[in-house]
Amino acid sequence: MSSHAICIMFSLHIILILLSGACKAAAAPNINQTTDTEDQEALLCIKSHLSTSKPAGALTTWGNSSLHFCRWQGVVCRYRWRHGLMAPRVTTLRLEEEGLAGKIPPCISNLTNLEHIHLPVNELSGSVPPELGQLRRLVYVNLSFNALSSMIPAELASCSRLSPPNLRHEEKQS
Numbered sequence: 001m002s003s004h005a006i007c008i009m010f011s012l013h014i015i016l017i018l019l020s021g022a023c024k025a026a027a028a029p030n031i032n033q034t035t036d037t038e039d040q041e042a043l044l045c046i047k048s049h050l051s052t053s054k055p056a057g058a059l060t061t062w063g064n065s066s067l068h069f070c071r072w073q074g075v076v077c078r079y080r081w082r083h084g085l086m087a088p089r090v091t092t093l094r095l096e097e098e099g100l101a102g103k104i105p106p107c108i109s110n111l112t113n114l115e116h117i118h119l120p121v122n123e124l125s126g127s128v129p130p131e132l133g134q135l136r137r138l139v140y141v142n143l144s145f146n147a148l149s150s151m152i153p154a155e156l157a158s159c160s161r162l163s164p165p166n167l168r169h170e171e172k173q174s
């Protein structure tokens with residue numbers, strides 16, 4: 001739990017860290033994409049909790065059934081192993097200046113492969129959901145220029161993977 005304390009230090013201009021990778025969701029053969037609806041449902045859940053002042057904005061593509069969810073605007077996927085198959089998983093949400101309003105819903109934590117959350121310059125309000133702390137791969141959160149309350153939940157343990165238990169082991173051994 002002590003590693004969580006580090007994360008509290010992060011301001012709402014929250015930041016970090018890895019260079020964002022390019023979308024790897026391009027067509028790949030021999031992949032069973034039919035089994036994986038969890039990420040799609042999470043995206044639709046997020047959409048259902050947000051409104052947008054841009055009628056033709058990125059969110060209009062969310063839910064278009066003729067587009068794979070990895071093609072929805074602002075969504076970046078990478079292939080990950082899942083149930084013995086490579087499946088495209090959402091790794092980045094990038095919706096800057098989309099007129100998004102509302103609270104970031106807890107169901108964002110169902111995007112379990114999320115690494116980058118880039119939602120600056122919107123009108124998001126309320127607090128950051130503590131469920132974000134369940135996202136173990138999260139390395140970058142940019143929520144600057146929103147109307148969020150200033151408290152960062154202690155559960156936002158996105159940094160926990162930066163100090164993995166193994167590291168402590170190695171320190172002891174030396």
Ligand SMILES: *[C@@H]1O[C@H](CO)[C@@H](O)[C@H](O)[C@H]1NC(C)=O
Pocket residue numbers: 014015016096120121142143144
């Ligand atoms: C966060 O997003 C804002 C708006 O695009 C940008 O100005 C700022 O540099 C970003 N912060 C980081 C650390 O990337």
Ligand SMILES: *[C@@H]1O[C@H](CO)[C@@H](O)[C@H](O)[C@H]1NC(C)=O
Pocket residue numbers: 032033034035
């Ligand atoms: C993909 O997965 C579904 C559900 O498990 C299965 O019915 C289907 O046969 C699979 N398709 C391929 C090409 O493996």
Ligand SMILES: *[C@@H]1O[C@H](CO)[C@@H](O)[C@H](O)[C@H]1NC(C)=O
Pocket residue numbers: 060061064065066067
């Ligand atoms: C869904 O996406 C397809 C392909 O980009 C596009 O032609 C169609 O107009 C979209 N449908 C809606 C309702 O936006």
Ligand SMILES: *[C@@H]1O[C@H](CO)[C@@H](O)[C@H](O)[C@H]1NC(C)=O
Pocket residue numbers: 041106107108109110131
């Ligand atoms: C995540 O998804 C499951 C099933 O799809 C759902 O029951 C659960 O409520 C979701 N979690 C959140 C935090 O919304």
